[in-house]
Amino acid sequence: MTTLVSDRPTTRARSTRPLAAVLAAVGIPTFMVSLDNLVVSTALPVIRTELHASITDLQWFVNAYTLPFAAFLLTAAALGDRLGRRRMFLGGIIVFTLASAAAALSTEAWQLTASRAVQGLGGAAITPLALTLLARAVPPRLRNAAVGIWGGITGLGVAVGPVVGGAVVDGLHWSWIFWLNVPVGVLAVVLAATVLDESRGDGRRLDPLGLVLSASGMLLLIWGVVDGPDKGWTSPRVLAMLGSAVALLAGFLFWQARNRTPMLPLRLFRSRGFSLVNTVTLTFSAGAFGSVFLLAQFFQVVQGLSPLQSGLRTLPWTAAPMIVAPLAGMFAGRIGQRVLIVAGQVFLAAGLFWMALGLSLTASYPSLIGAFVLAGIGMGLTFAPVSTMVLATVDVAEQGVASGTNNTIREFGVAAGVAALSSIFSSLGGYTSLDAFLDGTRPAVLTGAAIIAVGAVVALFLPRRA
Template sequence: MTTLVPEKPDSLAPDGPAAGARTRTARPIAAILAAVGIPTFMVSLDNLVVSTALPVIRTELHASIADLQWFVNAYTLPFAAFLLTAAAFGDRIGRRRMFIAGIVVFTLASAAAALSTEAWQLTAARAVQGLGGAAITPLALTLLARAVPPQMRNAAVGIWGGITGLGVAVGPVVGGAVVNGLHWSWIFWLNVPVGVIAVILATTVLDESRGDGRKLDPIGLVLSAGGMLLLIWGVVDGPDRGWTSGRVPVMLVTAVVMLAGFLFWQSRNSSPMLPLRLFRNRGFSLVNAVTLTFSAGAFGSVFLLAQFFQVVQGLSPLQSGLRTLPWTAAPMLVAPLAGLFASRIGQRNLIVAGQAFLAAGLLWVGLTLSVTVSYTSLIGAFVLAGIGMGLTFAPVSTMVLASVDPAEHGVASGTNNTIREFGVAAGVAALSSIFSSLGGFSSFDSFLDGTRPAVLTGAAILAVGAVIALWLPRRA
């Protein structure tokens, strides 16, 4: 088994110019990948595991379409809002310590979600899950990047991307299988034993490390979290409450003011939670723009397509999950290969191809969907979209890390994950708003009237991302 080369003392020294002066206990790379990969798998699984269970949850909890959106957004909003803060806490108190705390919070919140009997209880539990996930994802990538030698980083990040892809792949299937065979609450109970194993692995395998000791930014946290919350809330409520009167325009205007204030404060703060100077690097700036379009277009569409087979074609949750497998399983296979061959093919080329494939796959789906569409007519589109997702995960993560100094890996990873999760929340909210404005659940035709234009909008967003990716540097 390949092991890591020990470095010099001290293991708690900050990363950066003095990073060589620390001890790193030799660990098998497989053990390190398991320690950071299992929690990441758990978090990525919960992005989509709820999707195939939504129709059942909607019936049992008497939930509205807005409730369904909040079951997703209540998870992604805190996730996005606190990623940078969690990374900053990890830099100060210890990344492994913060990582383990995130796993514990996520596991306990999963148990609370499983015990929910009202829609608001599930929404609240999902929000706490998001807080735990915010401490897991960025620190997992930072701990992995620090633990493996530079020459193995592309391959390790590719495998980590494949683990993320596995979570995406089995999410709809696990959700469908659990709902079919047990009860929807078991999609959350499954996280409990996984969380316990993850804590044990992280405690015994990962070494502690700290960053450069930046101060926390409470004003930035309030402005960014409040602005994103009001923005997504306004988009979710727009179709039902109206865009020009009542609280919706107030929320949207307030959100814009708060986000503008956040950017202004970051430019003036000596210890910002989001250092704007990072965006002077063309690769970092553009790869984050691609991340935004990718997450908004792809995951916003998945939210609706996961329900198509149940609502329109009357299939069970498990049958629906299995039918999305050609899409969701492909990243598990493609992402590790993309990591292995990124240096030869070029990260930019892989990202461009990934966004183009995704856009083409969703365009195919949007133009093909009908009440009587055969599954075989959609397989090619799902495979194309899945390959596109697989070509995106690892190269984007690698380019983010390669665009900054090692001392800034934590904040860079946190920034990219913040933008990604904000894109997920914004995409679900925006495409669901299109769905609600043009269709609904009243009939099969009404569902399709809303789904088709929403999916085509997702394809257009991804096409924009493909164009942006053309301007990425050949080398970060």
């Protein structure tokens, strides 16, 4: 089980490093990981042509990253408790950086998919431990603001992802979207090694059976969801993966309920706030990132713009979280996390509905700016309050595993959203013509908006303040 404050006397209870240094040490790796969620999006049409990739390959370029990411988040957090959180964090950065170099060298679709999968493994050790290390390093009075700034850094990665991807593809070559991670990764290793203090959990034994059951169950579940649209939901392969996943995850829950030192204490879900905020995380990530996968290609496929021009046009959407997330973190204590999360889901759903209805062969960019800004504000209002509520709805000793659980659910939502909305896109349209692309994209994005709207309703029942 992951904890924020170690019970070991050899570990300092609070870092004495300046807040800016701590934020840089945890923020730069987080930025790198969040950047790679969307940096590929604007490059997909170019990569599809150069690597002769199919729609299934395009999905795997995205989901090969999120699949191991989601499957191994809890495992990485548990190993960090045992082996050292900073050590595990550094290992994640190194793996991510080396895998980025391998992705840049890819000449075939399967090579890029494999490299993205290893990137996901590295990211699984970065994201939950970054938030845990940050929360442990700052005093409680600064935690909301620190988490808000950290959310802004995450938003920055989301914001510049499509633009960086577009600029690199236009000016250099698509492989440079991965080469850029190499110097950033080296800097991140140096900062984390010199600024962050080592810490461990409370000395509990590892739960190897829990690690195997959770990782393999999540891996098969997400893989089945990803393969469903292409192989068929009733195909023996998909049914076998989904059935095995259900059995493994049921076994994991059964074991966690009986184990005296579980890696995921099921009592966390007795908290109404924790259960509901994770439900909102699932609907938010599925609807938003599933829609981004298709919308990021609209300006290139339908309107014939370059990757950079496409990335710049989505900037009003993707840049807003960078500004809004820190503000949401700072004012969450006054306004209440529930109000911000509900508003964020309403704005995001409304923005996606607007985009879906406004897509056409002759759609002018000014007619979509308002939708992009509305969706961006919605995402910015979601990042920090969700992270804060996840930490605040559980005991201090369980905040690390709570963060890992929330990140696992979020990444599963990304994979499920991309798979589900791509299935709608392929069933009702496709890449055969401009009209076919629109025929598939409109209902897919409307579905994404509806999923987020469900999350807005769920958010109404969150506690006003955690």
